[in-house]
Amino acid sequence: MTFSLYILIVIALIGLFLIWIFWSSIIGAGFQPTSKKLVKQMLDMAEVGTGDIVYDLGSGDGRIVINAVKKYNAKAVGLEADPSRVFWxxxxxxxxxxxxxxxxxxxxxxxxxxxxxxxxxxxLSDTANQKLKSKFLEELKPGTRIVSYVWKFRGWKPVKADETEEIYLYVIGQSNLSLKERDIRYY
Structure with a gap:
């Protein structure tokens, strides 16, 4: 192989690596693994148990899904857009x-x-959270618990909050959850 072919391969590999790193940022939120301590706090705040079905949006490496099943005996589904993280x-x-x-x-x-x-x-991100509000209100049953790490839902009041750790619990049908015109400006 010639030197220019090596350079081309290196540039292609760097490009693929950058796409892999930034892919999830492009579609909603960047990949930043949640610590084991915070995963436990999130699942504890939601009072996850045997009868629950936990959905983790942007599940990354699957740690919330795995913990919900192994430590809380729940069923769990992760939704992830990055194929390499899905595979892992x-x-x-x-x-x-x-x-x-x-x-x-x-x-x-x-x-x-x-x-x-x-x-x-x-x-996820502030923008993604705000866009999800109408989906939650349309699809989730009353009593469904939503636990958000870092990002709040504007206009919704959490049922529980750990301001130090930035974990917020919302419950469909409680907390004055509403979808007002000011809440949908991101669409």
Whole structure:
């Protein structure tokens, strides 16, 4: 191979790496793993238990899905747009032997039906959270718990909040959840 071919391969690999890193930022939120401590706090705040179906929007490496199944005995579904993270989390789920109670779906969570969720977890962005409000109100049943890390839902009052850790719990049908014209300006 010539030197210019090596340079071309290196540039292509760098480009692919940058796309992999920034892909999830482009479609909604960047990948930043949530610590084990915060995962536990989020699931504890939602009081996840055996009868729950946890949906993690932007599930990344699957840690919330895996913890919901292994430590809280819930069923769990992760929705992730990055194919490499989908592959990784599916591999971990398979190796953990929890594939009968956990799954990762590849795709854009805005286009997925989440109506069976009893708990929804997310660590996305302010813009993504605001866009999800109408989806939540249309698809989720009363009593469904939504736990957001860092980003609040403007116009909604959390049922519980840990301001230090920036974890906010909302419940469909409670907290004066409403969809007003001012809440949908991002569409």
């Amino acid at each position: 989390s599916r591999l971990v789920i398979t190796l953990s032997g929890i594939g009968n109670r956990a799954k990762i779906v590849w795709g854009n969570f805005f286009n997925q039906n989440i109506s069976e969720a009893t708990v929804v977890t997310l660590f």
